[in-house]
Amino acid sequence: MTSIKVAFGQTNPVVGDVAYNLDQLMKCAEAAAGEADVLVSGELAISGYPLGDLSYREDVIHRSETALQKLVEASSDPKYSSLYFVVGHATLAASKSTHIQSSKAIAHNSASVIHDGKLIGTYHKQVLPNYDVFDDWRNFVPGNQELIFDVSGTTCAIAICEDIWDHNSTRPASLRKAGVELLIVPNGSPYTRNKALERRAAVRQFQDGFAVAYANLSGGQDEIVFDGGSFLINQSGVEIQRADFEEGCFYDLAPELEPVKSDDMSTLWKVLVTGLRDYCRKTNQTKLVLGLSGGIDSALSAAIAVEAVGAQNVIGVALPSRFSSNHSITDAEKLAANLSIELRKIPIDPVHKAFESALQFSDLAGENLQARIRAVLLMGISNTDNALLLSTGNKSEIAVGYTTMYGDSAGGFAPIKDLFKTDVWKISSWLNARGDTEVIPENSITKEPSAELRPDQIDTDSLPDYQTLDQVLALLIEHSATIDEVVANGHPRQLAEKVEGMVRASEWKRSQGAIGTKTTSIAFGSGRRVPITTRFTQL
């Protein structure tokens, strides 16, 4: 490879807003002009990714094609005369139904090479992921052609995202035979724990004598967060260039790079903040509201909210009931002071009593009632103050259905829904240790978790301790483990069966849950599709 210089145009597109997305790419082009030979975007940077079934709409695809044409025209500006563009976009396929299995797909997931006012060629993604949150095989028509082109004397080719995860592929050898020196790979690769390590392993397994420029998107889109971190690995497998988490144009070569490590809390924190921040930004919402119970889940959610939209845009609401402890209020006050957010206090007992006069509630119904009164008040503030309500549940309680429907489950976004309770504790402690001052009140971290819906209630009345619960849940959910496998991992059979039963019985609750940021390999959301109606028996 000659000394080709790569710039990563790591943009944060909004699905459907092609004008904005194109503008972001052009800003990267201005930064890259004179600094790099080729500017590489992430996957579908013009249309946004994932498009879901919007990919079936001809107008959506046409707009992506029109924007590409505008980019071709813009590239004729003399200031870009030495810059090649490799840009991701959707293209109408020649045939609607090359594969019957996904008969509605009309478009390719493509990347085009543009230079000096000309479209050099277009590559179509060949390997279409159809697992976890991905529906590419549903939504796109696969390609089957290489695109080989020359940039300043370097022979280049293109692959898109999943293309390079196919470890049985014969493409690496044929790319090498074709003389390819640099494989350019636009990606839409969402964050999950330790994903940065996995990406490098995949690249090194795929590369066969050629360098690889791995360009990712940045930012949040519904439940997923693209964590940027584009990188260039040379022919010898050495990483020589690396972009930040954030959006921007990155072209600096690094003389020496620290090896990528297992995930630290700081990346996870950025992901949680970005997921919420971009959901607000891209749906034009500036204010957030959430209930503050004095517990750790709402405290951590509030901290994320403050970093996402600013303290002046976060409304905390304490909603004490007849069963609330004193510390539920004092801890909420401490938190609001730590975060400099507004705290409103609305005791729910008058409304609670009015409901009890209207209807006779059973014990369980009476517990749920309190959570639902709080949701009605919070949604009242949400509607009146035009503030998005956050649901503050964690993955452990959502997994076992330890939530009240239309109560604490209510909200437009659930920032910590993919954090197990043990991770909530971990990142809260990390957050406090990060700066000079406390963020999450220490008492919220150390006190016994409780829903406070009846006198002296604690979570372990109904649930195993969270250390145990989270281990069992990780096995069941992330590894599709059987009961036998959970037992083989050292847990009592009775416990494993109880937890599995709770997970199964609460599918209907999760099917109505708010979206929230994915951080694990299997999050509750579009990446996990399980029937609600099931009945398991042994045979």
Place this chain on the structure above:
Amino acid sequence: MTSIKVAFGQTNPVVGDVAYNLDQLMKCAEAAAGEADVLVSGELAISGYPLGDLSYREDVIHRSETALQKLVEASSDPKYSSLYFVVGHATLAASKSTHIQSSKAIAHNSASVIHDGKLIGTYHKQVLPNYDVFDDWRNFVPGNQELIFDVSGTTCAIAICEDIWDHNSTRPASLRKAGVELLIVPNGSPYTRNKALERRAAVRQFQDGFAVAYANLSGGQDEIVFDGGSFLINQSGVEIQRADFEEGCFYDLAPELEPVKSDDMSTLWKVLVTGLRDYCRKTNQTKLVLGLSGGIDSALSAAIAVEAVGAQNVIGVALPSRFSSNHSITDAEKLAANLSIELRKIPIDPVHKAFESALQFSDLAGENLQARIRAVLLMGISNTDNALLLSTGNKSEIAVGYTTMYGDSAGGFAPIKDLFKTDVWKISSWLNARGDTEVIPENSITKEPSAELRPDQIDTDSLPDYQTLDQVLALLIEHSATIDEVVANGHPRQLAEKVEGMVRASEWKRSQGAIGTKTTSIAFGSGRRVPITTRFTQL
């Protein structure tokens, strides 16, 4: 073809309950013994269909395999000595990752031929649908082998469901060349309007000199309803055998059959009742509760509920507010009398006032408040009386977001969510005309639709008239139409843009919606996957 006699073992399986599912098949076998040469089940009749990501669980697949083995043993009973079984089940695939695009799939979607205590062979589905509600390509490993076998001198082969919808397939010709006289096709084919006609067209297009036995499942599974109606078409394309909508064993040849017609209301009615009935039955719920506003949506939902679980198991609740009309109560009373269901009355004003003392609500928030108070009371009854709450919204209002989150959208099942308002009127009138007595109060059908959340409010204050709205929505949702296409169909551009904008802005509401019975080609639910975060601009 010799005179082979086919019995359709049209069962109604429960996902995961292989013991129950096997039992249902054995009942069909007893009925078929001595009456037929071959008993054909629907797709995945042993494990249930669709399995979703449960197909990734080895224990789920193993149970299906164990049940198959039991069936093989049972078939050795002399009373079955002349009966062949063709039964759908899941099988562990030899390799986990024959296709990288769906790298988690471990199982085949299979059908086995069993006779006289022996497993003759197993066929694996080759064409895996991955559109609408189907995730077969995500969840299964495709097969690539024919299974040709002899039943009483007739040469038979197997295809499974989507296999026969591939009109470019070369299989028909090669099956004919192989001497196949009867193609046996287990299906998991959900009802949509006029689907019965489409199935026959697909069969006739696929058949090439051989007869086709098309066996469907029966009954509801989450949002879909299998509408049975298995049929046999002879080599000449003439339909000579047809099963009912309901589950059972069907082997009677018909001397002459009426041609299948376009859908009538009676099939749609059966579908709506079956969807709710089986959701209750399969999730062990016997009682239903719903709010009765005096309007047509709740009236129709109540009528469906009564037919699904019986009048004695349906609780109607009138929840009048300060804005409720007199007819809202009198029409609800009329309905309850017509249906012989319990009617409870809970005026919401005392609770309403208590909320207003607790918080200042904006006008819109105040409207939503009333719907949310009703939901809290209904969920209180749901929890206390152990009755499933029905959400009674129709497709038109759900499409444009004319619903209150955690208010009228609350519920575990939404029986009419896939009926446009105009269809709600149509089927309500049909229901009244069906018998001698009125079911839906005439005034509920004829009066102006209103949410009654402020004085003199009617739906058309905020929405186009429903005839127009439903036409535009059908184009946008079922045909992925562009604005230009809606205009080309005779609608004003401004109206088209307004409706499209309302649909887009309410994606987040639908993402938290209750499941409900699919009746159209694109229902809100797992068959329509659209990002929540979008921003559309022209370019």
